[in-house]
Amino acid sequence: MSGRGRLVGLAFCTCYLAAHLTNKYVLSVLKFTCPTLFQGWQTLVGGLLLHVSWKLGWVEINSSSRSDVLAWLPASVLFVGIIYAGSRALSRLAIPVFLTLHNAAEVIVCGHRMCFRKEKTPPAKICSALLLLAAAGSLPFNDAQFDPDGYFWAVIHLLGVGAYKILQKSLKPSALSDIDQQYLNYIFSVALLAAAAHPTGDLLRALDFPFLYVYRFHGSCCASGLLGFLVTLSAVKLKSLVAPGQCAAWLLLAQVATAGSSVLLFEGVLTRAAVGCLLLGGLGEALLVFAERRGTP
Template sequence: MAEDKKTDDYTIEMDKMDQGNKNFEPPPPAPQARSPSGPSIANNPIFAVLSYCGSSILMTVMNKYVLSGSDFNLNFFLLCVQSIVCITAIRTCKAAGLINFRDFSPDEAKKWFPITLLLVGMIYTGSKALQFLSIPVYTIFKNLTIILIAYGEVLWFGGSVTGLTLFSFGLMVFSSIIAAWADIKHALESGTDATAKVSTLNAGYVWMLINCLCTASFSLGMRKRIKLTNFKDFDTMFYNNLLSIPVLIVLTFCVEDWSSANITLNFPPENRNSIFFAMVLSGLSTVFISYTSAWCVRVTTSTTYSMVGALNKLPIAISGFVFFDAPITFPSVSAIAVGFTSGIVYTIAKIKQNSKPKTGVLPTSNNPPVSASSQSMRDSLRS
């Protein structure tokens, strides 16, 4: 599934997990194999950051590859395959002693199930939006989720929004407007089937709006539930994927078309193996993202991790131009630049906000601020 398996308290919880045990560190090499000239790869911040960025790009590109076919309509099946692959991978890693997470508990599963339903809605609407929109536009519009989460925190958790944060929100909205205008302008100037292309874009924007609402609901709901269960990252991943499998199986067989003709349409013989490989790889990338995120937090700082998340927007958007021939125009490039800037401004605003008492903010709250910002959730929920 999408990187949606992390929480707002992610950076803090992963630090605690790492202090309690070394599940995220591979077994130390033999003394004679350790290079005396520098730190090992496991403790190298550059490798950690590059691995995190690479896993984020990998998931987005693989999902877009599967969904880019105009005839693909088995979205629930795609999500089900990703969940099964993820569960298989993390159980294998646990058996090998590489990671650790809680054993299944029916009582905890019952309490967590509503969160899983929100997750299914979030990932499904995200896959539909990505099916109709290009990766750059999808990435830019995903920023709007930050605004919803931030004000959800103000209402439900006593958070606050500073003037600089509001400025970053303005940049996010502005970049989304530019991106939509660039897409529609390109569709109208493309000549043939301009009306059909605009209708496709409109469908993508509607799915994107629903996805932003679902993402914010999932993020805030999961944050509240995690405070009660004290789940770590792999606990969250385990329950989210395991509980979503039966839901997705029911949905795919009840809602989607499993006729022989439609299966051939979705998986043409000439591309069938590559599509299945991309599905499996996108499921594995869920584990990669979680592992590399924890690795990045452990060997750097939460601030560095947040900045990496903001900077990572640029290569993800560029991947759409490189791998899927997204239209390269001055408005589209401008939208990416403004969206990229908004992410950096937002991260700086959160760093400043967390480094001093909350005074003179808009809007204000008398409640004490929460211990972790929504930046980690925004970063993790990128598709």
């Protein structure tokens, strides 16, 4: 791995950790549970920064045809569902629990490859999917702070992530680059979440939010928008510099650092059984990294 790849990998890990901790702070500590507004703000900031980066020549966004944009529209709908459900889940679940459930989306991807595309799946990936499924499936029974709503939205989130990955792969090769796809996701998300803010009641709830005029809330929201954009940008850059196995390794490192930091910074109760489930999920992710680094499909 080149020195540039390591620097981008470290930047990705730092932004990933900071973004999740900031989001958790806003959602759980400040208790700003208005996902259409919070996620709408994040995607608005991300879209504006991506547009500015394009105009400055830092990234390249292609003028895609209408057919390419329409073909990507279902993925953008899934993206909105992913970030909405993820926000609802993260507000109620500990970060390690949320990440373990998020990673279980790989089970859906693996199952689709085996059952529908009839692809030959390496044993390491099958074992990884089974471990991730076991970890996610046993967590609700061992979580001392079990929250039905939190797990419900986490399941919706992981189903969306799995479907998004499947759809993204099925559209390859595509005229849309990763940056193009994210740009369209941002535009569609802002439009849909803004339209949903009033019908869902989030707009009225936000007016009664006790920290609405507190600088900690404003600073955290600004940081969340900027960090979300930096996570996207660094992830795309990392993907272009290193092999898929190395990307998976950096993501695992980022998740381990994020989960470990969250335990120290946020209140929560993790039983031994729950920690065992989290470690099982971590082992599943490590096996996935091993499979990717061996160059398996």
